[in-house]
Amino acid sequence: xxxxxxxxxxxxxxxxxxxRTYAVKGVSFDACFGEILYVVGPSxxxxxxxxxxxxxILRPDQGTVKxxxxxxxxLPDDDLAEFRLRKIGFxxxxxxxxxxxxxxxxxxxxxILQDRPWDEAIAEARRDLDVVGLGHRADLPPVxxxxxxxxxxxxxRALVSRPEILIxxxxxxxxxxxxxxxILDFIRREILTEQRCIVIVxxxxxxxxxxxxxxxxxxxxxxxxxxxxxxxx
Amino acid sequence: xxGTLRIAYKLLVNDRAKYGALLVGITFAVFLMIEMTxxxxxxxxxxxxxxxxxxxxxxxxxxxxxxxxxxxPLPDYVLDEVRSIPGVAFAVPLYSGSALLKLSDGTYQAAxxxxxxxxxxxxxxxxxxxxxxxxxxENGFIAVKDSEFYKLGNPKIGAEFEINDNRGVIVGLAKVxxxxxxxxxxxxxxxxxxLQYIPSLRFTSxxxxxxxxxxxxxxxxxxxxxxxxxxxxTKDEFIAQISKxxxxxxxxxxxxxxxxxxxxxxGLSISGQTFYTxxxxxxxxxxxxKAIGAKGRDLVMMILFQAGFxxxxxxxxxxxxxxxxxxxxxxxxxxxxxxxxxxxxxLAFLMVLIIAGASSxxxxxxxxxxxxxxxxxx
Numbered sequence: 001x002x003x004x005x006x007x008x009x010x011x012x013x014x015x016x017x018x019x020r021t022y023a024v025k026g027v028s029f030d031a032c033f034g035e036i037l038y039v040v041g042p043s044x045x046x047x048x049x050x051x052x053x054x055x056x057i058l059r060p061d062q063g064t065v066k067x068x069x070x071x072x073x074x075l076p077d078d079d080l081a082e083f084r085l086r087k088i089g090f091x092x093x094x095x096x097x098x099x100x101x102x103x104x105x106x107x108x109x110x111x112i113l114q115d116r117p118w119d120e121a122i123a124e125a126r127r128d129l130d131v132v133g134l135g136h137r138a139d140l141p142p143v144x145x146x147x148x149x150x151x152x153x154x155x156x157r158a159l160v161s162r163p164e165i166l167i168x169x170x171x172x173x174x175x176x177x178x179x180x181x182x183i184l185d186f187i188r189r190e191i192l193t194e195q196r197c198i199v200i201v202x203x204x205x206x207x208x209x210x211x212x213x214x215x216x217x218x219x220x221x222x223x224x225x226x227x228x229x230x231x232x233x
Numbered sequence: 234x235x236g237t238l239r240i241a242y243k244l245l246v247n248d249r250a251k252y253g254a255l256l257v258g259i260t261f262a263v264f265l266m267i268e269m270t271x272x273x274x275x276x277x278x279x280x281x282x283x284x285x286x287x288x289x290x291x292x293x294x295x296x297x298x299x300x301x302x303x304x305x306p307l308p309d310y311v312l313d314e315v316r317s318i319p320g321v322a323f324a325v326p327l328y329s330g331s332a333l334l335k336l337s338d339g340t341y342q343a344a345x346x347x348x349x350x351x352x353x354x355x356x357x358x359x360x361x362x363x364x365x366x367x368x369x370x371e372n373g374f375i376a377v378k379d380s381e382f383y384k385l386g387n388p389k390i391g392a393e394f395e396i397n398d399n400r401g402v403i404v405g406l407a408k409v410x411x412x413x414x415x416x417x418x419x420x421x422x423x424x425x426x427x428l429q430y431i432p433s434l435r436f437t438s439x440x441x442x443x444x445x446x447x448x449x450x451x452x453x454x455x456x457x458x459x460x461x462x463x464x465x466x467t468k469d470e471f472i473a474q475i476s477k478x479x480x481x482x483x484x485x486x487x488x489x490x491x492x493x494x495x496x497x498x499x500g501l502s503i504s505g506q507t508f509y510t511x512x513x514x515x516x517x518x519x520x521x522x523k524a525i526g527a528k529g530r531d532l533v534m535m536i537l538f539q540a541g542f543x544x545x546x547x548x549x550x551x552x553x554x555x556x557x558x559x560x561x562x563x564x565x566x567x568x569x570x571x572x573x574x575x576x577x578x579x580l581a582f583l584m585v586l587i588i589a590g591a592s593s594x595x596x597x598x599x600x601x602x603x604x605x606x607x608x609x610x611x
Contacts (some may be wrong), residue, residue, distance in 0.1 A: 085526025112236030
C-alpha cells in the first residue's frame with residue numbers, strides 16, 4: 001500500500017533547560033492509504049501531541065513528517081494552512097461546530113475557506129450531509145442535533161473538501177457505546193477508500209475492532225502492537 | 234460578499250444577545266456623542282445668529298467685544314472714518330440692544346431689537362408677511378417668526394405693544410436663518426427709531442456694517458480700522474470669535490467636551506468588553522477554523538468585518554436615534570438648540586472607528602495567538 005503519512009524521528013518538548021519535558025520522543029511510523037490506523041495510549045502519553053504534529057498544526061522540535069511525499073514542516077505557514085485545508089480533514093473531540101450556523105453551513109466551512117462560491121459550497125455540503133444520513137437536518141443549528149448526529153456533521157465537514165487524510169480525535173469520547181460503534185462502522189463502510197488514510201486517536205477499547213493497525217504510545221514513545229494483545233490487556 | 238465574511242456576519246448577528254448588547258453599547262455611545270456635540274453646535278450657531286442673519290461682510294466693533302450680544306457702542310466719528318477708507322463700498326450703523334415689551338395682554342416680554350440703517354435698511358430680513366417699507370411708518374416694527382415668536386403672543390400685522398412707554402406696531406413678519414441663543418424674540422426697526430425708543434448711552438452705534446468694494450480690499454480696511462483703535466472682522470471671523478468665546482471662556486465648551494469624552498469612554502468600554510467577550514466565547518471555534526486551514530488574514534478579516542459591521546450599524550442607529558430625539562424635543566421645546574452638522578457626524582464616526590479598532594485589536598490579538606493545538610488538547 002502507498003504510504004500516506006511518514007513520521008521519522010519526531011520529537012516534541014516543552015520548556016528549556018532543566019524544565020524541559022518531552023511529550024514525544026523520537027517517534028517514527030507510517031500510515032498508508034486505504035487503512036485505518038489507531039493511535040492509542042493513556043492520557044499524557046503524547047498521542048494528541050503526535051496527532052497535532054502529523055496534521056501540521058504543531059511544529060516538531062526534531063524529525064520530519066511527510067504527507068503523500070510532502071515534508072509539511074518545510075512549507076511556509078500560509079502554504080501549510082492551504083495544505084491542511086485541502087489534504088487533511090479534522091474531526092475534533094468536541095466537534096467544534098459553530099452553534100450560530102446551520103448544519104449545512106457548518107459542513108460548508110472548509111469549502112468557503114477555499115473561496116468556493118457560497119451557494120455552491122452549501123449545495124455540496126447538503127450532498128455530504130445526505131451521505132452521512134443527515135440531509136433532512138441541513139437547516140437546523142447543530143445544537144438541535146444529538147451527540148451522534150453532531151459527530152456525523154463533524155465527519156461530513158471533515159470530508160467535504162475530499163481530503164486524503166482524515167484525522168479523528170477521540171471520536172467516541174462523547175458518545176454512548178452503540179452510537180460510537182455505529183459511527184466507526186459508518187466510517188469503515190462509507191468513508192474509508194483506497195485513496196484515503198484515516199488516523200484515529202482513542203483510548204476507547206470498544207472500537208478497536210475497526211482498526212487495521214493499532215500503535216500504542218507510552219511516555220512519548222511509540223510501539224506497534226497487535227490488536228489481539230491490546231484486547232487481552 | 235466573500236464566504237468568510239458571510240460566516241463572520243452570521244456568527245455575529247445570530248448571537249442575538251451579544252449582537253444586541255454590542256448594538257446597544259455603540260448606539261448609546263453614538264447617540265450621546267452626537268447629542269452632546271449637536272447641542273454645542275446649536276449653541277454656537279445660535280450665539281452668532283445676528284451675525285448670520287444680518288449678513289454683512291465686515292463688522293466694525295470695539296476691540297473688547299466678545300460676543301454679538303455684548304456690543305460696546307461706537308463713537309459717531311468711527312462711521313465717518315470707515316466711510317472714508319478707499320476700499321469701502323458703503324458702511325452703515327447697526328443698533329443692537331434689548332428692550333422690555335409690554336404686550337397687549339399686559340404681560341412683559343424681553344426682546345432683542347435690531348435697528349437697521351434708515352436709508353438702506355441694510356441687513357433687513359426676508360418678509361413672510363407685510364411690506365418692508367412699512368417699517369418707516371409710525372411705530373413700525375417687524376417681528377421675526379422664529380422659535381421665540383410665540384412669546385410675543387403670536388402677533389399678526391397690526392398688533393400693538395408698548396416699548397419703553399412708546400407704542401409699537403407690528404407691520405411685518407419676517408423669517409431669518411437662525412434663531413437667537415437667549416430665548417428672546419427679535420424685532421427689527423429703523424436705527425433712528427431704536428435710538429428714540431430705547432434708552433442709549435452717549436455713543437449709539439452698536440456695530441458698523443461694512444461692504445468692501447472687493448474682497449481684496451478687506452485687509453486694508455481691517456488695517457485702517459485697527460489704526461484708529463477699533464476692530465474690523467469679516468463675518469466668518471466674527472462668528473469664529475464668538476464660537477471661541479463660548480468654547481473657551483465659558484463652561485459650556487468644557488462641559489460638552491467632558492460629556493462627549495464620557496460618552497466615548499462608555500461606548501468604548503461597553504462595546505470593547507462585549508466584543509472581546511464575544512471573541513473569547515468563540516475562540517475555540519476560531520482555533521478550529523485555524524486548524525482546518527483558515528489563514529491568519531482570513532480570521533483578521535472576519536473579526537474586522539464583525540467589528541466594522543456592528544460599529545457602522547450602531548453608528549447608523551445612533552444617528553437616527555439622535556435625529557429622532559432632536560425632532561421630538563423640538564415638537565415640545567421650540568427653543569431646543571441642537572443641530573446635527575457634518576462635523577458632528579464625522580467626529581462621532583471617527584470615535585466609532587476608534588471604538589471598532591480598539592475592540593477588534595484585542596480580538597485579533599487573541600485569535601492570532603490561539604494555537605490550534607489547544608483545540609486538540611481540549
